[in-house]
Amino acid sequence: MSINSTLSQYSDLSYTTAIAIYVFAMLLHAAENAFGRRAVQREQKALVAAGGVPLAEQPSRGVVDTGRALPERLGRMGVSLTVLGAALHFASLALRGLATGRVPWGNMYEYISAVCLGAVIAWLVMLRRHSVRQLGAFVLLPLVVLMFLAGTVLYAQAGPVVPALKSYWLVIHVSAMVISSGVVLVAGVASLLYLVKARHEANPSTFAKLGSRLPAADALDRLAYRTTVFALPLMTFGIMAGAIWAEAAWGRYWGWDPKETVALVSWVIYAAYLHSRATAGWRGNRAAWVNVVGFAATVFNLFFVNLVTTGLHSYAGVG
Amino acid sequence: MRSQIAAASAFLRNTWRGLTSMRTALVLLFLLALAALPGVLLPQYSLNSGKVAEYKAEHSTIGPWLDKLGFFNVFAAPWFAAIYLLLFISLIGCLLPRTVEYLRQLRARPGLTPRNLSRLPHHAERTVDADVDEVVAAGRQRLRGWRKEIGEEPGGVRTISAERGYLREAGNLVFHFSMMLLLVGLAVGKLVGYEGQVIVRADGSQWCNSGLFNYDSFRPGLTVDGTNLSPFCVRVDSFRANYLPSGQADTFHADIAYQAGDDLGTDRWNPYGLEVNEPLRVAGDRVYLLGHGYAPRFVVTFPDGQTRTQAIQWRPTSTATLLSEGATKFDPPGVTDPAERRKHQLAITGLFAPTAAYDHTGKILTSAFPMVNNPAVAVDVYRGDLGTDSGSPQSIFSIDERMVRDGRLNKVARQNLELGQELTLDDGTRIRFDGVEQWISIQVSHDPAQVWVLVAAVLVLAGLGASLVIKRRRVWLRVRPNGAGEGGGRTVVEVGGLARTDQAGYGEEFGRLAGDLLAARTSGTAPNKIVADRADPERTGSDEAGPDETSNKTQRAAAGGGHDRQDVP
Numbered sequence: 001m002s003i004n005s006t007l008s009q010y011s012d013l014s015y016t017t018a019i020a021i022y023v024f025a026m027l028l029h030a031a032e033n034a035f036g037r038r039a040v041q042r043e044q045k046a047l048v049a050a051g052g053v054p055l056a057e058q059p060s061r062g063v064v065d066t067g068r069a070l071p072e073r074l075g076r077m078g079v080s081l082t083v084l085g086a087a088l089h090f091a092s093l094a095l096r097g098l099a100t101g102r103v104p105w106g107n108m109y110e111y112i113s114a115v116c117l118g119a120v121i122a123w124l125v126m127l128r129r130h131s132v133r134q135l136g137a138f139v140l141l142p143l144v145v146l147m148f149l150a151g152t153v154l155y156a157q158a159g160p161v162v163p164a165l166k167s168y169w170l171v172i173h174v175s176a177m178v179i180s181s182g183v184v185l186v187a188g189v190a191s192l193l194y195l196v197k198a199r200h201e202a203n204p205s206t207f208a209k210l211g212s213r214l215p216a217a218d219a220l221d222r223l224a225y226r227t228t229v230f231a232l233p234l235m236t237f238g239i240m241a242g243a244i245w246a247e248a249a250w251g252r253y254w255g256w257d258p259k260e261t262v263a264l265v266s267w268v269i270y271a272a273y274l275h276s277r278a279t280a281g282w283r284g285n286r287a288a289w290v291n292v293v294g295f296a297a298t299v300f301n302l303f304f305v306n307l308v309t310t311g312l313h314s315y316a317g318v319g
Numbered sequence: 320m321r322s323q324i325a326a327a328s329a330f331l332r333n334t335w336r337g338l339t340s341m342r343t344a345l346v347l348l349f350l351l352a353l354a355a356l357p358g359v360l361l362p363q364y365s366l367n368s369g370k371v372a373e374y375k376a377e378h379s380t381i382g383p384w385l386d387k388l389g390f391f392n393v394f395a396a397p398w399f400a401a402i403y404l405l406l407f408i409s410l411i412g413c414l415l416p417r418t419v420e421y422l423r424q425l426r427a428r429p430g431l432t433p434r435n436l437s438r439l440p441h442h443a444e445r446t447v448d449a450d451v452d453e454v455v456a457a458g459r460q461r462l463r464g465w466r467k468e469i470g471e472e473p474g475g476v477r478t479i480s481a482e483r484g485y486l487r488e489a490g491n492l493v494f495h496f497s498m499m500l501l502l503v504g505l506a507v508g509k510l511v512g513y514e515g516q517v518i519v520r521a522d523g524s525q526w527c528n529s530g531l532f533n534y535d536s537f538r539p540g541l542t543v544d545g546t547n548l549s550p551f552c553v554r555v556d557s558f559r560a561n562y563l564p565s566g567q568a569d570t571f572h573a574d575i576a577y578q579a580g581d582d583l584g585t586d587r588w589n590p591y592g593l594e595v596n597e598p599l600r601v602a603g604d605r606v607y608l609l610g611h612g613y614a615p616r617f618v619v620t621f622p623d624g625q626t627r628t629q630a631i632q633w634r635p636t637s638t639a640t641l642l643s644e645g646a647t648k649f650d651p652p653g654v655t656d657p658a659e660r661r662k663h664q665l666a667i668t669g670l671f672a673p674t675a676a677y678d679h680t681g682k683i684l685t686s687a688f689p690m691v692n693n694p695a696v697a698v699d700v701y702r703g704d705l706g707t708d709s710g711s712p713q714s715i716f717s718i719d720e721r722m723v724r725d726g727r728l729n730k731v732a733r734q735n736l737e738l739g740q741e742l743t744l745d746d747g748t749r750i751r752f753d754g755v756e757q758w759i760s761i762q763v764s765h766d767p768a769q770v771w772v773l774v775a776a777v778l779v780l781a782g783l784g785a786s787l788v789i790k791r792r793r794v795w796l797r798v799r800p801n802g803a804g805e806g807g808g809r810t811v812v813e814v815g816g817l818a819r820t821d822q823a824g825y826g827e828e829f830g831r832l833a834g835d836l837l838a839a840r841t842s843g844t845a846p847n848k849i850v851a852d853r854a855d856p857e858r859t860g861s862d863e864a865g866p867d868e869t870s871n872k873t874q875r876a877a878a879g880g881g882h883d884r885q886d887v888p
Contacts, residue, residue: 159563159565159567160563160567160569162567162568163568163569163570163571163594163595163596164595164596166570166595166596167596169596229787232783232787233780233783233784233787236779236780236783237780240776240779240780243776244773245596247605247769248596248597248598249595249596250607251514251598251605251607251609251762251764252514252764252766253769253772254505255365255366256358256363256365256366256393256394257366258358258359261355261358261359262359264355265352265355265356265359268348268351268352268355269348269349269352271348272345272348272349272352275341275344275345275348276345278341279341279342279345281342282342282345297352305359311366
């Protein structure tokens, strides 16, 4: 399969542009946080009566509601830009795939890019269902960092993959891992902010500025839980698909390869997270910490395992 | 004595309770995760024993201690096994009572209808025109698939108590039991499985799985003594490796043939294309293509005019360029006296490059590319006693350096040879680099339990999915005649709902359900009574409600309280 270098150049261009747009979106979200009203006040606007009739008179609100305040507009622009960035990000992966004639996750650069796209999409989906726009900057920050590192340190030219990766399991196993890792990154950010918010709620003088602008601790907890509940079965499937592939490619379904081990460790941590939410005395803070540890394990698995240890999960280009 | 027994049994009981509590299980899960980390951060014997030796040499103080404590073999270490065995005992202790409880619940009826439905997390109320019995009949219809209990209360009031989502707990139990099945399958595989590697030349050479000695390396399971290997033979006819100009491997393909069962001992062979990701599955074993390399062919013409030809595998020192090293050993022909023979044995050692490249001096050979474009060897030729008669084993890739040190084996030539070139030794012996042959290394694996591991894994996934997706939830309906006549209708219908587990998202379903249950022949003239859906601690609020539900919403209490409200008594 020959490599189409024009398409791959367009892919790189889309990638860089996507990062720039994400950064801009992040700044807009940060601006909303910096100048926006506090979360508590926004809650009240949601009062709606049966059939859309106002329940009670809202004297001073009529005027305010006709136009949105600047900070809110900035935040909404941030979301729009994130959608645009995601479209370019998707285009960059799709072009890579077209340029190389294979799925676009054959090396570390492409893999991390795909994981980040998974995270962005998970974030946008969550955004439709929960009013958690205030988290935008915090979700985008680690993604931008990951994408920057992938695009600079780990960048690999578009190219074919080694024989071991030529298998339809590359599509199944890696896509499951990409999506679950991406979603879990969002969950980790939510849990991290839950810890901030919970400390703020316990003592309003800690994290006074940041805490007052975050969504309620409950909402953050729910966001973290729902994303994890979505990601865990997918991660389980991904690990199992990996084991089936390993049986065909490496001669055993489980061999304690570093990547396998850390994937199992992450899985165990997320299992512990779900259990901790059902255990008296572990709900809330402790469960959130468990999820944050899971987040750390995921990032550790993304980077460290490929860059520092030598195992079978080394791709062309890096590791 | 009696009190001692009581104390001992209390201790045992408390230990058991402690061990099987969720807290202990959580701690054990963390310990498991933590204990696995040295397996990633430190080199492991099972993955690369060379790196372990390197690490121990670099860390001479803690290295031996880490070794003694099993840190270089974490996943076989007793402390690692202790953690997962405790975890599984804890699991069994937790699961058995839960299974009993679940079976009991399967036969139990749904709970009584609470007195005050408006205190439930989900609640709706409306006055309708239909009479009590009609509403109950419609309710039964709508709640098809739910486990229901119809109740009567004084004053002509009727209730429906309904519950569904029992499969959640079933999924939960299946998940945990399957995890144990998976571990058992893994353990059985370690007991009765085996794994061996061997190099076979790709020139029509045959290899049979008939005994341990046929392997270059072999890792038996604990109960495997090598006597009962699955009988089959393979013949390697040819091998093709294709590399990209960058040196990256593109495809590996070995044309092989195999025979098993009744074909053994005959000349019936079944062809197979062995590739990476395409192992041969035969006689309950799997044959994998692990790697490949080259065997330079040398023709030695001895002073008396006799010639000997030999090609034996050389070992790649670099997977990127397949620069290889090895030793091709010759006995002098026609010499019957052992002492005399030991003076004239020959060994051709050195480097082989499939695509030769030289440094600036033009002398030092390296390889520029892993495919055979311009092969060359850089050889040292030794003559004397190779030590092959000494009885001690020696590597086929090298000569015995002790023989060199003892002066019994001497270097008699050093030269670079390209294909077809030859060198001449002082006694007139001529050595020609005649050609290149290929070899492949194959791995044979045997694990009869792995199919059970797969079955267990599928069950694990199904159980996990069921336990996370299915919600255990209840709904109650209380229908009472509208005595006071307020609201105009004849009958007051109240619906209450409760999710029994900490699974979020019951609100939407309840909204639809309550809508249907209350829609039954609503009074046309009567104004709808405000339908309250109390703040559900599981739900975010308006941004999550479906379109059906938004209109039902009249108030939202401040979100607060516990996340997973337990059952209402």
